[in-house]
Amino acid sequence: MPPVGARRPQPYEPGRSTTVNTAATALKRTGEPRLRADALRNRERIVAAAREMFVEHGADVSLDEVARRAGVGNATLYRHFADRQELVRRVTLYVTHRITDQAEAALAEEADGYEALRRFVHAVVDERVGALCTMLAGTAEERGEHTEARERLEGAVERIMASARDCGRLRADVEFGDLMVALTQLTRPLPNSGCLNFDRFAHRHLQLFLDGLHTPARSELPGSAVTLEDLRQRP
Known part of the structure; x- marks a missing residue:
């Protein structure tokens, strides 16, 4: 039982917690000049697509497929990321x-x-x-x-x-x-x-x-x- 006055837990709602403060900094390489808005959007799409495909197929997935899912050309992908x-x-x-x-x-x-x-x-x-x-x-x-x-x-x-x-x-x-x-x-x-x-x-x-x-606790953990x-x- 939760303590008196504690809020009763609610079923989890996928997508409820969406606060993101610093993750966008990971899209920028150290020392890199500021990107144009369209270039930053392309990089965001590439990273998001790569993350999805790495989850689904592993890190050896074809980079051509990553570019295709991101909706960009191969040249755009390699302009942002030199290699896998x-x-x-x-x-x-x-x-x-x-x-x-x-x-x-x-x-x-x-x-x-x-x-x-x-x-x-x-x-x-x-x-x-x-x-x-x-x-x-x-x-x-x-x-x-x-x-x-x-x-x-x-x-x-x-x-x-x-x-x-x-x-x-x-x-x-x-x-x-x-x-x-x-x-x-x-x-x-x-x-x-x-x-x-x-x-x-x-x-x-x-x-x-x-x-x-x-x-x-309802039991003693081993180890x-x-x-x-x-x-x-x-x-």
Whole structure:
């Protein structure tokens, strides 16, 4: 039962949380002169199309197909992105910023920390991070702007979890890594299904997961909580 006076959670509405503050900066390369409005729109279309196709088919999708979905010519795509690696970097940076924007907006706009957490994780589902997880994972070769974006995301998520604990609604035996691993698994498309009808079950199953995060805990978790340091360890 929620605390007396707490707002009763409402079913998630896809698209409800749309605040985006800094994601657009990921579309611009460091040191690049200001783009004309039409050039910026083309870049936005390319990044959006690439993100959709990476989710559906993986990062090896044909760049010709990306350009076709974006409604631009191949020359336009290569004018903005020298190669596949550069496009992948822009997409991962863009998605990382979008997720962080959602986390910060939820924390600023929700009075209850657990409601901020609930809003944030549903927004993460909409970003399909499970399908992009291999691209989003930090590598030794990541650039400074990617390191900064990842650290900003980590800080925002940890603040949301701390706020949810402070209001007495998040169980104490879960950490950052537990949340992010679960979100990655819950947003990974089923084999051979792409993203067809994804919303039919993803948000429903996510709510089951959220119920398991709620305190008081109904069971003892095996092992120890997965921390941020655990996720940073590499084989």
